[in-house]
Amino acid sequence: MKSIIDSHAHLTWDTFGQDQAAVIERAFKEGVVQIVQAGVDLQSIPEMIKVSDQYESIYFGVGIHPHEAKFWSQEAESALKAAAGHPKMVAVGECGLDYYYNHSDRQAQQAAFRAQVRLARTLGKPLIIHTRDAWEETFEILDEEKAFEVGGVFHCFTGGPEVVARIKALDFYVSFSGIVTFKNAKPIQEAAPLFADDRILVETDCPYLAPLPHRGKRNEPSYVWFVAQKLADLRAVELASLAAQTAENTRRLFRLPAPDGP
Numbered sequence: 001m002k003s004i005i006d007s008h009a010h011l012t013w014d015t016f017g018q019d020q021a022a023v024i025e026r027a028f029k030e031g032v033v034q035i036v037q038a039g040v041d042l043q044s045i046p047e048m049i050k051v052s053d054q055y056e057s058i059y060f061g062v063g064i065h066p067h068e069a070k071f072w073s074q075e076a077e078s079a080l081k082a083a084a085g086h087p088k089m090v091a092v093g094e095c096g097l098d099y100y101y102n103h104s105d106r107q108a109q110q111a112a113f114r115a116q117v118r119l120a121r122t123l124g125k126p127l128i129i130h131t132r133d134a135w136e137e138t139f140e141i142l143d144e145e146k147a148f149e150v151g152g153v154f155h156c157f158t159g160g161p162e163v164v165a166r167i168k169a170l171d172f173y174v175s176f177s178g179i180v181t182f183k184n185a186k187p188i189q190e191a192a193p194l195f196a197d198d199r200i201l202v203e204t205d206c207p208y209l210a211p212l213p214h215r216g217k218r219n220e221p222s223y224v225w226f227v228a229q230k231l232a233d234l235r236a237v238e239l240a241s242l243a244a245q246t247a248e249n250t251r252r253l254f255r256l257p258a259p260d261g262p
């Protein structure tokens with residue numbers, strides 16, 4: 001029986017409004033035994049909780065995405081803290097820096113990111129990091145705010161071999177998304193075999209970033225297998241062992257229980 005975890009998904013977004021249940025059932029049928037929803041804003045928290053209450057094997061993190069960093073406030077922090085009282089809240093994030101889009105100005109992004117690293121330490125929860133075109137500052141903030149105390153994952157890894165040593169020094173995990181299947185993703189593909197077996201995760205980041213052969217379409221958790229297959233090829237291991245290893249790593253990072261057997 002094949003099984004895998006999608007370590008980062010957005011199941012409550014409008015695009016799943018019509019068929020969310022079907023998408024989730026399809027994932028289970030395809031052996032996606034657990035799913036972690038990533039938080040991006042305050043508005044989606046009640047919906048994420050609803051999904052996690054409804055499905056035993058779906059968990060969630062809460063955070064303010066760098067795009068939304070301009071909305072960071074004391075109230076936002078209180079709301080994230082309140083959500084952390086839920087038994088299936090497993091992480092703080094996604095949070096970080098995105099200097100590619102700059103939907104919030106950089107200062108606001110840094111402030112919100114720092115505050116969320118501190119919050120993760122207060123709560124004793126691992127971090128889900130979103131970073132794009134901002135590796136240096138991201139490492140700096142993680143170092144200064146002592147993120148090593150709680151650990152975390154660089155989700156949707158878009159770096160190359162040059163950042164591998166820094167990530168190893170932090171002892172963080174990396175999660176690969178559909179981007180690793182794209183033909184123009186050479187640096188990511190070159191970095192993929194350089195991480196330790198016990199530090200790699202796979203994710204869809206759905207509804208975005210559908211892997212080949214679905215690129216450009218709506219993504220969903222069952223497609224995590226295409227990401228896993230590519231990563232298995234790059235690391236020269238069997239798909240089943242890559243799936244099992246990344247699932248074990250995801251459970252260790254987010255302290256998920258073993259899923260119910262078939």
Ligand SMILES: [Zn+2]
Pocket residue numbers: 094130155156
């Ligand atoms: Zn992200």
Ligand SMILES: [Zn+2]
Pocket residue numbers: 008010038094205
């Ligand atoms: Zn995401």
